[in-house]
Amino acid sequence: MRLLTLIMLIFLLPACTSMLLGDASRSERSVSTDERSTAETAADDAISASIRRQLGADSLVGRFAIGIRSLNGQVTLSGTVGSYAARDRAVAIALGTEGVSKVLNRIVVNTNY
Numbered sequence: 001m002r003l004l005t006l007i008m009l010i011f012l013l014p015a016c017t018s019m020l021l022g023d024a025s026r027s028e029r030s031v032s033t034d035e036r037s038t039a040e041t042a043a044d045d046a047i048s049a050s051i052r053r054q055l056g057a058d059s060l061v062g063r064f065a066i067g068i069r070s071l072n073g074q075v076t077l078s079g080t081v082g083s084y085a086a087r088d089r090a091v092a093i094a095l096g097t098e099g100v101s102k103v104l105n106r107i108v109v110n111t112n113y
Contacts, residue, residue, distance in 0.1 A: 036072070044070040047099045051075065054093045061090045066107065068094075073101040082113035 034041065047070040056062050064086060067078040075094050081087050087107045094103045 040072060043099060044072065047073065047075065047097060051094050051097050051100075054097065055090060058089060058093065061086045061093070064090075064113075066090055070100075073099055074104065075100050075102070076104040076106060078106040080108045080110050080113060082109070082111060084109050 036044070048068045051068050051070075055066055055068075061081065064081045065079050066081070067076075069076040069078075075097075077090055077094055081090065087105070087109050090107060091103055091105050094100055
């Protein structure tokens with residue numbers, strides 16, 4: 001009986017994995033790549049670096065860890081801050097940075113922070 005159970009598991013496990021993972025279980029799937037040009041990547045890196053410097057120098061938001069991602073001039077801010085004023089200040093700094101066309105605010109406010 002144990003042998004039969006083991007054999008069933010050997011044959012069913014790959015099928016279950018494929019059902020759960022879908023196409024991700026196939027080895028021929030490629031990982032997406034960054035299709036931006038070198039100039040676009042450099043511009044986005046410069047935007048992120050500028051925002052990071054400004055946030056770090058700001059007395060209200062400098063103590064919080066805020067993630068910055070820039071893609072074609074659109075910036076996503078993420079992380080947790082201790083007040084709504086800090087969140088709004090981080091967004092204002094990002095919006096005021098040269099090259100930024102849009103800011104997606106994913107900053108969470110935790111007043112117990």
